[in-house]
Amino acid sequence: MDFIGMFPLFYFPDIGSAWLMGITGTIHILASHTSVGAALLFAFLAHKAYKENRTDLYDYMKKYGMFLLIFSYVIGSITGPGIWYTATAASPRGISALIHNFVWVWATEWVFFIYEVIGVFALVYFIDKIDRKTHLKLTYTFALASVGTLMLIIGIISFMMWPGNDAFYQTGSASDAFFGVNTFPHMFLRIGFMIMMAGVIGLIISSAMKNKEVSYELTRKMGYVSLLGGFLVLFFFMWYIKTLPESADILLGIYLPSILTTRIILILAFALYFLLAIFKPQYIRRSLAIVMLFVIAVVGLWPGEKLRESLRKPYVAGRYIYSNQIISRDVPGKGIKSEVEVIADRGLLRVNPWIPDRLRTITPENRLEAGQLLTKLACSNCHALEPGAKFRPLMLRFAGQDKETIKAFMQGSLATGAIPYMPRIDLPDAEFDAMAAWIATQIN
Amino acid sequence: MDATLLNTLRDPAGVPFYPVVFQALYVLTWALHAAFVLLAIGSITLSLAGHGKQKQSADWKLLTGHMIQTGKISISLAILLGIAPLLFTQVIYDPNWYVTNALSGIWVFTFIYALIVGYMLFYWFYYANKKGDGKLIGLVSFAFIVFAGVLMHVFSVESIQPNEWMGWYAPGGTVDTSGLSFHMHPVRLLFMVSLSAPVVGIFLQNYSDFLSTRNDFTKEYIAFARSLGTTIASIGLLASAALFVVWMFMEGLLLNPLSLAIVVSVLLLLVMIHFVKRSYLTTLWLVVVALLISGMRELIRFQIMGDLGYSVYDYPMNIDWPSVVMFLLTFVFLGFTGVAFIATLAWRAGKSEGVFDASKDALVSRLANSTFAILIVWCLVYFGWGMFTVFKNSFA
Numbered sequence: 001m002d003f004i005g006m007f008p009l010f011y012f013p014d015i016g017s018a019w020l021m022g023i024t025g026t027i028h029i030l031a032s033h034t035s036v037g038a039a040l041l042f043a044f045l046a047h048k049a050y051k052e053n054r055t056d057l058y059d060y061m062k063k064y065g066m067f068l069l070i071f072s073y074v075i076g077s078i079t080g081p082g083i084w085y086t087a088t089a090a091s092p093r094g095i096s097a098l099i100h101n102f103v104w105v106w107a108t109e110w111v112f113f114i115y116e117v118i119g120v121f122a123l124v125y126f127i128d129k130i131d132r133k134t135h136l137k138l139t140y141t142f143a144l145a146s147v148g149t150l151m152l153i154i155g156i157i158s159f160m161m162w163p164g165n166d167a168f169y170q171t172g173s174a175s176d177a178f179f180g181v182n183t184f185p186h187m188f189l190r191i192g193f194m195i196m197m198a199g200v201i202g203l204i205i206s207s208a209m210k211n212k213e214v215s216y217e218l219t220r221k222m223g224y225v226s227l228l229g230g231f232l233v234l235f236f237f238m239w240y241i242k243t244l245p246e247s248a249d250i251l252l253g254i255y256l257p258s259i260l261t262t263r264i265i266l267i268l269a270f271a272l273y274f275l276l277a278i279f280k281p282q283y284i285r286r287s288l289a290i291v292m293l294f295v296i297a298v299v300g301l302w303p304g305e306k307l308r309e310s311l312r313k314p315y316v317a318g319r320y321i322y323s324n325q326i327i328s329r330d331v332p333g334k335g336i337k338s339e340v341e342v343i344a345d346r347g348l349l350r351v352n353p354w355i356p357d358r359l360r361t362i363t364p365e366n367r368l369e370a371g372q373l374l375t376k377l378a379c380s381n382c383h384a385l386e387p388g389a390k391f392r393p394l395m396l397r398f399a400g401q402d403k404e405t406i407k408a409f410m411q412g413s414l415a416t417g418a419i420p421y422m423p424r425i426d427l428p429d430a431e432f433d434a435m436a437a438w439i440a441t442q443i444n
Numbered sequence: 445m446d447a448t449l450l451n452t453l454r455d456p457a458g459v460p461f462y463p464v465v466f467q468a469l470y471v472l473t474w475a476l477h478a479a480f481v482l483l484a485i486g487s488i489t490l491s492l493a494g495h496g497k498q499k500q501s502a503d504w505k506l507l508t509g510h511m512i513q514t515g516k517i518s519i520s521l522a523i524l525l526g527i528a529p530l531l532f533t534q535v536i537y538d539p540n541w542y543v544t545n546a547l548s549g550i551w552v553f554t555f556i557y558a559l560i561v562g563y564m565l566f567y568w569f570y571y572a573n574k575k576g577d578g579k580l581i582g583l584v585s586f587a588f589i590v591f592a593g594v595l596m597h598v599f600s601v602e603s604i605q606p607n608e609w610m611g612w613y614a615p616g617g618t619v620d621t622s623g624l625s626f627h628m629h630p631v632r633l634l635f636m637v638s639l640s641a642p643v644v645g646i647f648l649q650n651y652s653d654f655l656s657t658r659n660d661f662t663k664e665y666i667a668f669a670r671s672l673g674t675t676i677a678s679i680g681l682l683a684s685a686a687l688f689v690v691w692m693f694m695e696g697l698l699l700n701p702l703s704l705a706i707v708v709s710v711l712l713l714l715v716m717i718h719f720v721k722r723s724y725l726t727t728l729w730l731v732v733v734a735l736l737i738s739g740m741r742e743l744i745r746f747q748i749m750g751d752l753g754y755s756v757y758d759y760p761m762n763i764d765w766p767s768v769v770m771f772l773l774t775f776v777f778l779g780f781t782g783v784a785f786i787a788t789l790a791w792r793a794g795k796s797e798g799v800f801d802a803s804k805d806a807l808v809s810r811l812a813n814s815t816f817a818i819l820i821v822w823c824l825v826y827f828g829w830g831m832f833t834v835f836k837n838s839f840a
Contacts, residue, residue: 010549082556089549092542104767134802
């Protein structure tokens with residue numbers, strides 16, 4: 001019996017395993033972006049402090065550095081590999097594809113990361129222990145190394161969206177995969193966000209400083225920094241969305257109207273906050289600065305990352321691996337073959353290696369159990385299956401329909417790949433029948 | 445489970461370089477990772493012990509603060525160095541890695557947060573200890589960190605039991621997608637944990653040797669640290685050796701040449717901690733022992749997979765020279781120069797009393813300037829390469 005290389009399924013009820021990855025990913029982005037932004041800010045402050053002999057700035061840098069060491073580096077360095085961990089459980093073939101294409105890129109990033117992590121300890125602990133000129137050099141190299149980690153990861157996560165042309169599929173080259181059409185706009189968009197986050201964190205520290213004169217001066221500076229970062233985010237976002245695949249345009253058309261109002265309110269609120277920091281720094285209290293950090297994480301970052309993850313659908317990597325682990329197209333450069341037709345011909349229950357023998361053939365006795373398992377295998381990476389579940393609840397989509405209508409939808413749309421943001425799932429009649437039968441029992 | 449299925453589970457993209465290179469890198473980087481995991485566990489344990497004794501003893505008070513600092517940095521380095529073996533194992537043993545993580549999905553998720561909570565609490569302990577408080581926080585932090593370590597051990601143990609995977613995933617023929625699989629090998633775990641005693645013991649010897657050139661630490665304190673290190677390392681090594689023998693006996697590998705080499709090298713280490721005055725030499729030997737143990741782990745996995753017919757050396761290859769060259773050049777130039785810069789700076793600053801003027805140190809200055817130059821050149825090459833590729837492919 002020939003199998004395809006699918007892995008066992010991990011499914012987390014009500015939320016869905018993919019969203020566990022989203023949670024870890026969002027926390028990581030907050031921490032890692034802040035740390036790179038802070039590295040740039042550090043270089044700026046250290047330069048100023050050294051050139052103008054501003055000893056008071058070193059005290060700020062030390063506090064800022066310690067805060068970042070605990071907040072950004074502890075959380076960032078754990079959630080970084082944490083994304084790998086959760087992704088391996090939730091989307092094993094997606095992360096495997098990235099690893100097997102980009103292992104040397106990741107290994108290169110690791111070299112940068114080594115420099116960055118030992119650098120951050122040196123940067124913070126050596127402020128008063130080494131001469132300032134050498135500390136300044138350390139700061140410059142640290143900032144460049146931090147940006148280097150972004151430069152290396154950005155091509156990988158951009159490839160998750162798509163390479164943008166046919167070159168990678170023909171050559172299989174990591175370079176063609178890495179430098180796609182949205183790699184650079186994506187990079188500059190994130191650099192903008194990093195700069196903004198460095199300012200947002202900086203406001204927490206500056207607003208708490210006891211020396212009011214220095215506090216207001218730094219709060220103003222953080223206001224300018226954040227405003228510049230925010231402007232860069234908006235500017236490069238315009239470029240970024242022009243480099244997305246066609247299916248993302250369709251999804252953007254669906255999602256954008258519902259989130260547009262929130263986005264506009266958020267942009268205005270943060271623009272006002274940054275302007276307040278510039279013109280009335282005395283109004284920026286630590287409590288407000290902390291609240292604004294959480295607002296940007298919960299209202300800004302989480303929906304933003306959800307949107308990016310949604311825009312990638314139905315793929316998780318390189319537009320050849322569906323989110324449900326199935327390979328959707330040939331990649332001649334790597335010798336990869338599409339599995340969609342094999343599944344259509346033989347059925348998921350026969351080609352998935354992790355099916356107990358008693359479920360490989362559908363019988364009246366096991367039909368509902370097989371239907372549930374098939375639905376989990378085919379749909380659960382995007383949809384929560386429980387009635388009333390929060391994230392993309394599958395049952396809600398079929399509310400009020402009977403088994404035959406559900407099956408007709410599957411055979412008419414899913415099997416033909418008619419919906420561009422959903423994977424083409426073409427199954428034998430008996431398997432669609434079992435899935436429709438089980439779904440019908442859940443909604444009626 | 446047989447080789448046909450295991451080979452089907454391999455990534456269809458193949459590996460971008462010779463599998464044996466990934467295997468060697470795995471063994472090497474795992475040993476480095478383990479060294480810092482063990483130093484973290486050892487130093488945290490010692491800091492907790494010291495926390496209780498520091499009111500009665502000035503030596504313990506000083507040592508406790510330094511052990512907390514050691515624990516803090518070691519956890520960070522363990523995470524950092526853990527990324528590499530994590531990467532390399534996924535390349536050549538992807539069937540093992542991905543199946544295990546899917547079977548234990550919920551624990552995989554838990555691991556991340558256990559480590560975050562444990563590490564954050566350790567920072568809390570660090571601040572609380574300055575005021576003489578925080579014992580409970582320290583203990584809770586330790587519990588979380590140990591729990592994270594146990595989970596990591598569970599993943600390793602599960603990954604080398606391919607014959608059990610289907611039984612865990614579909615017990616009694618009913619599929620279980622909850623990701624709750626949790627299977628331990630207590631002797632193996634105890635052996636690994638026991639190594640934290642010799643590691644921290646030898647570290648204490650290094651610590652006393654390092655401080656011996658500074659006038660702001662008393663001779664009595666330096667002798668205290670060294671003697672404590674020797675005692676902990678001696679007891680730890682004996683316990684580790686005994687546990688290793690039991691583990692190897694259970695694996696049927698007691699008389700394997702690698703196993704015997706480990707036993708002999710551990711006994712030699714025991715002699716060295718008592719008779720070698722320059723403890724840095726002992727540390728070098730400890731690195732060799734760590735590499736041998738890492739090699740043994742790989743040998744066990746390699747044999748299990750080999751018995752099923754799976755060999756990493758058969759993994760199809762699609763060599764990707766540009767990314768290989770990028771890594772090698774970055775590793776050699778930035779890796780060595782950059783790490784040498786900070787390590788030399790840290791070493792010399794640590795040896796100095798007061799502010800260390802590194803700008804007058806020719807070596808440190810040269811390393812700093814070289815690191816900066818390498819980074820600039822690296823960025824220029826990156827953008828040049830990237831722009832060329834984007835244009836080439838967009839207009840092809």
